[in-house]
Amino acid sequence: MNLKEIVTGKKGDKQFLLGNEAAVRGAIEAGVSVAATYPGTPSSEIGNVLSVLAKDAGIYFEFSTNEKVAMEVAATAAASGLRSFTFMKHVGLNVASDSFMTTAYSGVRGGMVILVADDPSVFSSQNEQDTRHFARLANLPLLEPSNCQELKDMMVYAFDLSEQFELPVIIRTTTRISHMRGIVELGNIKEIDKSSSDTHWKKGIFKKNPSQYVPVPAFALSMHERLWDKIEKINDVSNKSEYNINLNSKNKLGVISSSSAFNYAYDTVNKDGIDLSLLKIGFSYPFPKKQVYEFIKDLEGIFVVEEVDPIMEKEVLAVIGEYGLNIPVYGKIDKTFPMFHEFNQDIVKEGFNKILNYSKENYDENYSQSLKDLINEVPNRAPVLCAGCPHRSMFYAVRKAMDDLRLKNDDVIFASDIGCYTLGINPPYETADYLLSMGSSIGDGGGFSVATNQKVVSFIGDSTFFHSGIAPLVNAVHNKQNFIVTVLDNRITAMTGGQPNPGMPIDGMGDVAPEISIRKIALATGCDFVKVINPMNLEQTIDTYKQAFEHEGVSVIISKYPCTLIKGLVHKPPITIDENKCNLCNKCVNELACPAISLQNNKIVIDSTACDGCGLCMQVCKYGALKR
Amino acid sequence: MSNENYNIYICGVGGQGIIKTSVIIGEAAMNQGLKVTMSEIHGMSQREGSVSTELRIGDYDSSIIPNHTADMLLSFEPIEVVKGLNKAHKDTKIVFNTTPIIPSSLSSSDKSYPSVDKITSTLKENFNNVHAIDGDKLAIDAGNIVSLNMVLLGAIVTDDNFPLSKESVIESMKNNLNPKFHELNIKAIENGFNAVK
Numbered sequence: 001m002n003l004k005e006i007v008t009g010k011k012g013d014k015q016f017l018l019g020n021e022a023a024v025r026g027a028i029e030a031g032v033s034v035a036a037t038y039p040g041t042p043s044s045e046i047g048n049v050l051s052v053l054a055k056d057a058g059i060y061f062e063f064s065t066n067e068k069v070a071m072e073v074a075a076t077a078a079a080s081g082l083r084s085f086t087f088m089k090h091v092g093l094n095v096a097s098d099s100f101m102t103t104a105y106s107g108v109r110g111g112m113v114i115l116v117a118d119d120p121s122v123f124s125s126q127n128e129q130d131t132r133h134f135a136r137l138a139n140l141p142l143l144e145p146s147n148c149q150e151l152k153d154m155m156v157y158a159f160d161l162s163e164q165f166e167l168p169v170i171i172r173t174t175t176r177i178s179h180m181r182g183i184v185e186l187g188n189i190k191e192i193d194k195s196s197s198d199t200h201w202k203k204g205i206f207k208k209n210p211s212q213y214v215p216v217p218a219f220a221l222s223m224h225e226r227l228w229d230k231i232e233k234i235n236d237v238s239n240k241s242e243y244n245i246n247l248n249s250k251n252k253l254g255v256i257s258s259s260s261a262f263n264y265a266y267d268t269v270n271k272d273g274i275d276l277s278l279l280k281i282g283f284s285y286p287f288p289k290k291q292v293y294e295f296i297k298d299l300e301g302i303f304v305v306e307e308v309d310p311i312m313e314k315e316v317l318a319v320i321g322e323y324g325l326n327i328p329v330y331g332k333i334d335k336t337f338p339m340f341h342e343f344n345q346d347i348v349k350e351g352f353n354k355i356l357n358y359s360k361e362n363y364d365e366n367y368s369q370s371l372k373d374l375i376n377e378v379p380n381r382a383p384v385l386c387a388g389c390p391h392r393s394m395f396y397a398v399r400k401a402m403d404d405l406r407l408k409n410d411d412v413i414f415a416s417d418i419g420c421y422t423l424g425i426n427p428p429y430e431t432a433d434y435l436l437s438m439g440s441s442i443g444d445g446g447g448f449s450v451a452t453n454q455k456v457v458s459f460i461g462d463s464t465f466f467h468s469g470i471a472p473l474v475n476a477v478h479n480k481q482n483f484i485v486t487v488l489d490n491r492i493t494a495m496t497g498g499q500p501n502p503g504m505p506i507d508g509m510g511d512v513a514p515e516i517s518i519r520k521i522a523l524a525t526g527c528d529f530v531k532v533i534n535p536m537n538l539e540q541t542i543d544t545y546k547q548a549f550e551h552e553g554v555s556v557i558i559s560k561y562p563c564t565l566i567k568g569l570v571h572k573p574p575i576t577i578d579e580n581k582c583n584l585c586n587k588c589v590n591e592l593a594c595p596a597i598s599l600q601n602n603k604i605v606i607d608s609t610a611c612d613g614c615g616l617c618m619q620v621c622k623y624g625a626l627k628r
Numbered sequence: 629m630s631n632e633n634y635n636i637y638i639c640g641v642g643g644q645g646i647i648k649t650s651v652i653i654g655e656a657a658m659n660q661g662l663k664v665t666m667s668e669i670h671g672m673s674q675r676e677g678s679v680s681t682e683l684r685i686g687d688y689d690s691s692i693i694p695n696h697t698a699d700m701l702l703s704f705e706p707i708e709v710v711k712g713l714n715k716a717h718k719d720t721k722i723v724f725n726t727t728p729i730i731p732s733s734l735s736s737s738d739k740s741y742p743s744v745d746k747i748t749s750t751l752k753e754n755f756n757n758v759h760a761i762d763g764d765k766l767a768i769d770a771g772n773i774v775s776l777n778m779v780l781l782g783a784i785v786t787d788d789n790f791p792l793s794k795e796s797v798i799e800s801m802k803n804n805l806n807p808k809f810h811e812l813n814i815k816a817i818e819n820g821f822n823a824v825k
Contacts (some may be wrong), residue, residue, distance in 0.1 A: 371753065375713065
């Protein structure tokens with residue numbers, strides 16, 4: 001299917017959409033005018049698709065420098081009467097949280113939806129945090145879709161709800177919803193009057209009202225009261241919501257579930273013939289206590305099936321307490337289900353079985369010893385830096401500079417960051433010793449330089465530097481800290497699939513945009529060691545690191561070289577090996593760990609289809625056996 | 629075409645076209661009026677890591693195939709098939725491409741890449757319906773190695789229980805891929821089909 005069909009598709013059409021694509025269709029149907037994000041898996045494809053479709057759909061779209069800015073762009077659009085959409089991964093909401101909390105106080109005029117994608121089992125994140133806590137922290141309504149159709153439908157509903165109560169609405173997905181694909185029946189696209197706009201998107205008008213929009217103490221208290229007033233009204237809505245579905249089978253044991261976890265519970269009941277009453281919670285905050293009471297009041301036991309934290313389970317226990325019931329609850333707290341990781345049908349079944357003791361048709365693996373051995377023998381396939389990745393050269397060079405200066409491994413702390421370069425954790429590089437969050441490497445580096453006498457090297461990407469690396473760099477220079485900041489400027493936001501960032505001359509809608517210079521930002525702090533290098537010049541790179549290690553104060557090394565995955569990039573011809581000159585020292589294999597180079601049958605083999613021709617291995621080979 | 633419920637676990641290495649292949653099947657199922665859901669993994673796993681998709685045609689809400697219930701296990705790479713075995717049962721149709729992609733992390737690991745013959749014989753010893761095919765060769769025969777995913781797509785259609793026709797899969801391929809390569813892809817689908825049939 002061509003992505004454009006997400007805009008051109010008509011009511012009643014069916015499309016096989018990724019959850020993230022369904023969210024885009026929902027935004028288009030709802031008549032969104034402004035959308036902003038910072039890319040983060042599992043929500044990234046929403047931005048990728050919007051960047052292609054924004055103009056056709058009449059939407060202003062930007063890749064903001066970080067999630068907080070995206071939240072602010074969306075909040076002000078909604079305050080100006082437009083429908084706005086911001087979306088991020090779960091940890092992105094941490095970054096946005098300061099402004100996010102206040103949007104609940106100030107509220108909105110146009111509908112505003114905040115989609116947050118959680119990542120149970122951390123497929124590509126640093127933690128498993130549960131966004132449902134944030135709904136409670138900010139006091140904002142939260143919806144949890146279980147499939148692509150529901151995600152699309154809930155998007156449209158969330159905008160109506162947001163406008164009705166003048167509050168942003170959160171949609172919480174998980175990796176298995178964002179990256180699920182399913183059949184979506186399309187709805188109507190809301191007509192937007194853009195006749196008075198000079199842009200492809202509708203413009204709004206901000207009507208001044210400081211008592212609503214400026215939370216100075218005199219106003220903030222009444223804003224908080226207004227928020228509670230709204231939430232109490234929304235409580236009535238959630239208690240009648242059609243997204244909370246009661247599938248009562250008259251069985252005295254029931255299941256309460258939401259999101260992806262509901263699918264596993266439903267399929268277990270449906271396919272395995274375990275007869276249980278089911279309550280699906282789609283509108284999960286304010287928690288629909290009355291609906292839950294109606295569902296549980298005659299039950300003799302309740303399973304709560306939810307991923308990550310036992311949030312609904314505690315809500316159900318509260319309902320039991322409030323209504324003076326006495327029903328056992330089987331969830332995470334009593335260890336019926338695991339407290340962490342994503343669920344699946346097997347895990348849910350195992351939990352049910354702990355209480356129900358139904359005969360378990362245990363699959364008898366009965367594997368031969370040779371198969372058991374084979375399963376143990378099979379090597380892992382960890383993600384690696386691509387052939388031609390400029391980060392490899394930087395990691396190699398910093399290690400060589402350390403060798404030349406007789407710095408041992410424990411003499412140097414590597415503060416890493418969020419990006420492909422986190423893969424530096426793996427041998428042979430081992431250049432990731434500490435990591436907290438997006439942009440943390442520079443603050444961490446400064447902290448280590450204060451707390452220890454060890455040398456410190458920080459690694460941060462270009463997009464991550466713009467995201468949250470600038471403030472800590474200012475801090476480091478001002479506070480006279482002493483460490484090396486490496487900005488791995490590979491001219492793209494690589495790990496999330498190649499989005500533009502402010503260091504590039506292009507914006508989120510594909511238009512020409514001012515290119516912000518990382519070098520000039522570093523110089524503007526007053527830092528007296530700022531060098532831009534070509535990482536594929538190995539000798540220069542090693543030398544620059546040596547100078548930086550000996551420099552007192554903050555050193556900034558900007559490695560400027562494009563990511564090999566950038567579309568349209570011209571690649572050099574592959575490297576070949578002269579077997580007569582190769583003495584099988586294996587340096588190229590062992591020290592570079594390039595996916596294009598391997599040792600096969602006692603020969604160095606270069607995979608010419610994988611080789612990017614970067615030439616790093618040529619510079620590492622002491623025997624001149626590798627050539628172009 | 630006896631069964632409308634059909635679960636396929638597809639695995640391999642990032643960059644082999646696994647997601648595209650799965651989308652083609654999913655759309656074909658939708659166009660044939662069947663219910664279908666699919667799970668895919670994006671992100672870090674694309675950097676030459678293991679990639680898998682799970683396709684469930686029929687009346688399912690969940691996109692994850694429970695252990696040992698897949699009707700077909702299709703692997704683009706020989707060691708990846710071993711990692712997918714927890715989805716298979718004795719009679720699962722197991723098809724895998726015999727061309728190894730050696731993990732580059734292997735040089736710093738104490739493990740070695742097992743022989744493909746050993747993988748084949750060990751699988752045949754334990755499962756009743758195992759097909760090892762030289763997908764890379766069949767793709768090159770069709771005209772280009774990039775058609776490897778189409779070879780494996782052709783292999784899927786061979787299962788008697790697979791609820792979609794070859795024609796509807798080809799139609800869906802045409803909706804998803806550049807017309808320039810349709811002829812090549814059809815040839816590759818036929819090559820995969822004939823190799824397993």
